[in-house]
Amino acid sequence: MFSFSDQNDFCGRRCVWVNGPVIVGAGPSGLAVSACLKEQGIPFVVIERSDCIASLWQKRTYDRLKLHLPKKFCQLPKLAFPEEYPEYPTKKQFIAYLENYAQKFDIKPQFNECVQSAKYDEACHLWRVITVSTNGSTQSETEYICQMLVVASGENAEGVVPEIDGLKDFSGEVIHAKDYKSGEKYTGKKVLVVGCGNSGMELSLDLSNHNAKPSMVVRSSVHVLPREIMGKSTFDLAMMLMKWLPLWLVDKILLVLTWFILGDTQKYGIQRPSLGPLTLKNHHGKTPVLDIGALERIRSGDINVVGGIKRFNHTSVELVNGETLDIDSVLLATGYCSNVPYWLQETEFFAKNGFPKTPFPNGWKGKCGLYASGFTRRGLAGASADAIKISQDIAKVWKKELNHKKQKVPTHRRCISTF
Structure with missing residues (x-):
């Protein structure tokens, strides 16, 4: 239970004292931490800039999306x-699961609040998290004051839009993959898909299914693996093999089996990296593509593979090999990035790219009550592992302080309300 004070500070900013941690983000990572804390009986506040949980899944994913694992x-x-649920739940099924998850653990985020800054106050030994309301035309500020901060805003908070020569002069539609829903409106159109990761492959397939004419830009090397090998998930098989074999050997086995199933992808303009798929993932965070039909x-020839882009013109694109393609639309499947550097005023734990500097599996805890959930580059399994460790660590601190201080908190706080 919580109540807000009607009093504001001298700047007109509402102040809120949070007894437990503040969690930034109500996606799967934030929900997982919240549920684990709930079971420990620890109060918390979840701040979410959108008007719903898992906004990336609900508002910025395409219709045909299914879990890849x-x-x-x-x-x-x-x-x-x-x-x-099927082995690979659909987007709608996963969203329903998350909504049920939030309901089961009574997780009620503060929606429509965008974090502007979060900074540790050395003098007070507290975190100060300032948000701006994104609901309605009138903006209001709130300052949350807490001892612990959990960054759960995700690896994919913002879409990456690269600077490509001439793109601004292109006369057709240009959208990022986060704004793509279906290939239905692209029937008969020539669409350039920039990017050949899981999103680029799947969107090209979806466009092909809707009788569009996609050309997919493959600028760098990429591993394409079958989603299943001999009826078993490729990921599941890899996890099983790694219990007994070294990583390099598992990579070799996966590539041999892939060659038998998918053939030589280099014949179609898709070069394989020199590092194996699991080694590449571990060292550089680059996820292999799990093929669900795009390679066929x-x-x-329904999906045309092209090389790198030199420049865009008014109605066409010029490739580095000198070829020119007439196109109607551009779909940027160019990935996502963390937005942590834009609001978290901290440089010791988080790097400039918005990820913890400490490598997996120890990148979940910083100093002064700072935690990171969901930045492992290991999907939902990594986020779940983070959540368990974070909640257990917070519980230790919480119980220690309860025993030590017996909650010696002043009964009257001016300009501060409590959660």
Whole structure:
């Protein structure tokens, strides 16, 4: 339970004292931490800039999206997926699971609040988190004051839009993958898909399914693996093999099996990296593509693979090999990035790219009550592992302080309300 004070500070900013941690982000990472804290009986506040939980899934994903990994690797702590769900749940099913998750653990985020800054006050030994309301035409500021801060805003908070020569002069539609819903409106159109990761491959497939004419830009090397090998998830098989074999050997086995199933992808303009898929993922965070049908469309010519872009013109694109393609639309499947550097005023724990400097599996805890959830580059399983460790660590601190101080908090606080 909580109540807000009607009093504001001299700047007109509402101040809120939070007894437990403030969690920034109500996506899967933030929900997982919240549920684990709830089970420990620790109060918290979740701040979310959107008007719903898991806004990336609800508002910035395409209609045909399914989980790329089996559901057992994607469930959050304390709650399994319903048994009737398929091995690879759909977007709608995953959103329903998350909404049920929030309801089950009574997680009620403060919606429509965008964090402007979060800074540790050395004098007071407290975090000061300033938010601006994003609801309605009138903006209001709130300052949350707490001893612990959990950064759960995600690896994919913002879409990356690269600077490409001439792109601003292109006369057709240019959208990022986060704004793409379906290929239905692109029927018969020539669409340039910039990017060949999981999103680029799947959006090219979706465009092909809607009788569009996609050309996919493959500028760098990428591993394409089958989603399943001999009826078993490729990821599941890799995890099983790594229990007994070294990483390099597992990579070799996966690539040999992939060659038998998918053939030589280099024949279609898709070069493989020199490092194996798991080694590349561990060292550089680059996820291999799990093929769900795009490669077959590439073989048939329904998806055209092209090289790097030199420049855009008014109605066409010029490639580095000198070829020119007439196109109607551009779809930027160019990835996402963390937005942490824009609001977190801290440089010791988080790097300039918005990820913890400490490598996995120890990048979940910083100093002065700072935590990071969901920055492992290991998907939902990594976020769940973070949530468990964070909640256990916070519980130790919480119980220690309760025993030591017996909650020696003044009964009257001016300009501060409590959660």
